[in-house]
Amino acid sequence: MNRREMLLVVGGAAVAAAASSVVAPKAAQAQPKEFEPAVAGEPNAAWGAKADALTPALTETAQPPLALVRAVADPSAPLRWRMEPEGEGLAGRAFKKGDSFILDFGGHRTGHLAFRLETVGREPDAPARLRLTFGEVPSDVAEPLYPYNGMLSGAWLPDEIVNIDYLPQAVQLPRRYAFRYVKVEVIDTSSGFSIRFEDVKAIGLTSAKAAPAPLPSKYSDLARRIDAVALATLRDCMQTTFEDGPRRDQRLWVGDLRLQALANYATFKQNDLVKRCLYLFAAYRRQDGLVAACVYEKPKARYGGIHIVDYAALFNVALADYLEATGDEATARELWPVAKRQLEIIGQRINADGRYVDPGNVWIFIDWSPDLHKDAAIQGLLVFAHKRTLDLARKLGVQAEVADYPALIERMTMAARGYWDASAKAFVSGPNRQVSWASQAWMAIGGVLPAKDCATALKTAFGRADAVKPVTPYLYHYMVEAMLDSGLDKDAKALVESYWGGMVKAGADTFWEVYDPAKPLSSPYGDIHINSYCHAWSCTPTYFYRARGMVA
Structure with a gap:
């Protein structure tokens, strides 16, 4: 079971207040327990071959270890631990049963x-048995992974x-890991x-390939550090596809791809990797x-069997972004029928008034x-x-x-405006008229009202204590994007510095899959040790600095 597949079993996300406790979802709009059937179509062999050729x-x-360290409990640290140097290194040290x-x-x-x-000592007359634990963050190697809940x-x-x-023997572990720390225990x-x-x-x-130059000196030290961590995040997720996380899932997802591709266009410029990913999605539907x-992707490329409405719609956005960044009209033209088909299918659930x-x-x-x-947010996203x-x-x-699109977009925009609450000065969603960052962000990105409105x-939601906030860098990205689209450049800069900067100040070498500043031990999966601490959808500060002109 993977991160999103769990919804097929539990019917909704759960958030852990601590590593061993799970809080059940409170939302009135829980995810369904049964999804519409997912039947694989016939793979498009030609597109699959194009994707393969772009591998x-x-x-x-190679990187040697820099130090031996020990984990020290620190209640002030967001993840409960910090590392301190220990000893002179490995040279000349011998280890026996029970050492670590x-x-x-x-x-x-x-x-x-x-x-x-x-x-x-004497000639070895038995194997050496080792337990190796790989850590992206100190808590991975400081705390026991088991019992796992x-x-x-x-x-x-x-x-x-x-x-x-x-x-004696030279050893290279065949399994690939994502890590900064390795705990070695001699069993x-x-x-x-x-x-x-x-x-x-x-x-x-x-x-x-070669990393881009660091941000120039006009940027603050914090901004330069945020950018460097974002680049490291993107680099380590760039494998033979744009993986969502090299530690867990190790898979290509549409939502992650769109954000990775934006960051890539402004940095590494490995545009053929984006092209490969677009063909993979198109080939296996x-x-x-x-x-x-x-x-x-492995052992061979195949259909994923999971469908998300917003991700299907964002495939089109990713394709449009690709054309804009590369000018590769041939690829965009070849994949155009796939894009058109996404909105034909989604459009079956848009009523006569334009509401999804x-x-x-x-x-x-x-x-x-x-x-x-999510009703208001998905409406804005689909616009x-x-x-x-x-x-x-x-x-x-x-x-x-798509001659019907202009009229359809007008109806959808009018339907989106139906979520506006003039007294609240915000878009509301659901029977309880919920105000959330997500609703404001996607309505702003959709441009359903003038930028000043x-x-x-956005400022209303940002200032309301009862507004539902994001728990992932994925949605924080779209909040920043919405702020920039709406002329709130200073607010966008401050949000990047407080949110992604908060992870940097917590010691992040790469940005995390989930980060709630109020509850840094949160996990959608019930245990923080299964969280990914190098995750693709968190890499976009480098895009904001380098492509959107955000200066810090």
Whole structure:
């Protein structure tokens, strides 16, 4: 089971107030327990072959550990622990049964661990058995991973027990990990010998090429650090696809791709990787042509079998972004029928007044917040997707195929304005007239009111203690995007510095999948040890700085 698939079982997100406790969703609009059928269509072999031909080579970079460290409990730290140096390093040290140590590689990487195991004492007459725990953050190696109480498969937990049968021996673990820290525990050897670790190294993997230059000195030190962490996040998620997280899922998702691609256009410029991902989504769709929310890449590319309304609509936006960034009209033209089909399918649930009506058996994501009512947000998002799809059609000269779009967009916009509450000075959603950041953000991005009115709505939500806030960097991205679209540049800058800067101040080397500043131990999955701490949808501050002109 993976992060989004759990909804097929539990019917809604759950948020952990601490690593071992789960808070049930409070939202009146819980996710459905039964989804509409997902039947794979016939793969498009030609598009699959194009995607295969675009598979990038991975660059390997070896990194020795910088220090031995120890974990120190720290109640003031957001994740409860900090690291302190310990000892002089591994050189010359021998370890026996029951010994352990923690290596610090000085920064996050996605890749393999390699070392040479030597012996001290008599000739080895037994294997060495080791437990290796890989940590993106200190709590991964400071706290026991078991008993595990999360909703996702415990097979994702970043630990390994290995037996080294013949000593001395060079070892490279075949499984790929995402880590900064490695805790090594010697479970057993025989009593007659000890072991030494030599030539220890992390072998980092990425398809990203040369990193862009750091931000210039006109940016604050905090902004430059935020940008550097965002670049590291994107780099370590850039493998043979844009993975959502190299630690867990390791999969291609539409929502993550759109944000990774925006950051990539402004930084690494590996545009063929975006192209490969677009062809993968197009090649492996549902029987009726709906794009899957995710695609499995290994051992071979195949249909993901999960569908999210907002992600299907954002495929079109990602394709329009790709054309704008690259000028690759041939690819956009070839994939245009896929884009058009997404809104044909979604449009079956748009009523005569232009309002999207949730049928109750589809997944609308928007954010992991369990309290969020999503009707207003999905309406604004779909207005945005239709506008971007119409713009794409015009650039390709096929606007006659969507001649009904201008009138449809007008009806959808009028329906979106029906969520406006003049007395609250904000968009509201649901029977309780909920005010949320999500509703204001997507209505602003959709441009359903003039920018000054959207700015008022955003500031209203931002200032209300009872407004439902995001719990993921994914939705925080769209809040910042909405602020920039609405002329709130200073507010956008302040939000990036407080939110992503908060992770930096908490010691993040890469940005996290979930971060709630008020509850930093939150997890949608019931256990923080299954959270991803290098996650694609959190990499976009570098896009805001480099492509949107946000100066700090």
